[in-house]
Amino acid sequence: MSIEIAVRQRYGNFDLDAAFRVERNGITALFGPSGAGKTTVLYAIAGLLRPEGGRIAIDGRVVFDEAAGVFVPPRERRVGYVFQDARLFPHFTVERNLRFGWRRSANPMPETGIAGIVLLLGLAPLLQRKPANLSGGEKARVALGRALLASPEVLLLDEPLAALDAARKNEILPYLERLRDEARLPMIYVSHSLDEVSRLAQEIVILKQGGVAASGPIFDVLTDLRLPDFTGASPFGAIIETTVARHIASSGLTALSFAGGELLVPRMEHAIGTRLRTHIRAEDVMIALEEPRAISANNVLSATIDGLRESTPEHIDLRLLCGATPLIARITRASGKRLELRQGLQVFAIVKSVTVAPQIS
């Protein structure tokens, strides 16, 4: 499955000219600040907008090609769309909302498929309710289910969590994670929240001022030292994939293994073997030239400096390679000068256990 996207559209103050490919199932995040053209790109893929130029192909099936005059209407594209505001039909029950796209699908999924999605999204208790009687989080889940039941070839999610408060977000995120892992379907997830993206996405495309600023696997893009330029003031740091290796009862710690070492964190309840995405903020990583002995931090990781960047007048950002795993550290220019840091240097990256926040992935 691959989706080729090239969209050109002129706006008042800037031109949208974005081209990228989605090559795999799972979640590709389309990330960027408000007004970067993210929703326009999704509308173009769904056919809700006809861009001024470009070409869009879903698994080789051209649905839009300005040069060739091709424009397939939305209802024939097999593109699911989950809107930020859910857009449930107010006069139908949840069940009729869910079956709306299913009944119109060219090859509707069997009843067992419907039951599976109802189970996956926890919709069974809601089926006979009307949209007016649902909470924001419930609406978001119904909207997800409705789009999935239409058997789309691509699922577009337009900031489905943006209208929800933190508690509701945390209620939906596990469903999205299960969907990502269980539905064999490419999903394009629009968001301006780097937290959401770093928790959910496998690939990321960063839009800035109407163009693609960066794209690739999320672990690589998030450890690109130029990231702060693309994202503005968003939080900066590495996401590493870890597995729960063992619980150390005596010290109250849990060891997470990753490609390049082990990370000790305060004891977690997850079973051994659970995969966790761990976010290590750039500000939380210290650098030492010699291995410190008497230190409170539990994690002293041997690493090589892979790149340096003077990101602000006061700071230097370092890209470290800890085995095969990249980490990001932000230190002051003064420290950088004092330690004479340079590319290729062997250093120790020090991470306090209490600053690490692993999440199920």
Added chain:
Amino acid sequence: MSLKVSAVAVFGALPFAIAAALALANRRFFGKNVIDAVLHIPLVLPPVVVGYILLLIFGTRAPLGAWLLNHFGIRFVFSWTGAALASGLLTFPFQVRAIRFAVESIDPRLHAAAETLGAGWFDRAANLVLPLALPGIVAGAITAFAVSLGEFGAIITFVSNIPGETRTLPLAIYAALQTPGAEAEAARLSALSIVLALLGLALAELANRRARAVTGP
């Protein structure tokens, strides 16, 4: 007689009113303003003039009227169907306005959602627009019904005042007032007319409330 004429007038005009409202709502096309204006003519024209125009078109000696009479045996003039035609035409704008307002108050973003789920234009009109606009359609029909009960000028001009055929309530009141000693009859009919009008308004308000309940949060 009055109820039959009004019911036929309202329900006969309903499909056309829905079609006109759907065509005019949320869209722009060349000549839209002209069509809009033409639809509203019966509202601003004296009903007598409408009756006269109908007479010119459907009169037995007018081409269309003669053709209908010869080929189908349909005669509007001096018949209750003619009264219904006149009523329907005069109350048409009331229905179109109510339905169009209801259709335009439907969240247009729902259309985009329905489109991505595979629903075409007619599909959306039938499953999205009409159910959501239903309270507006009912309100429009009730208003039109109440207005058509009071129709006088066009009916008396077009189909005259024939007892048992074209004598609707207002015409009966008028006839009673013209007859010496029938003031009591006129008063009784007027009271009936007031009750019907109030009933119509109450029903229309009820339909409006229902509309808000359906399309509300």
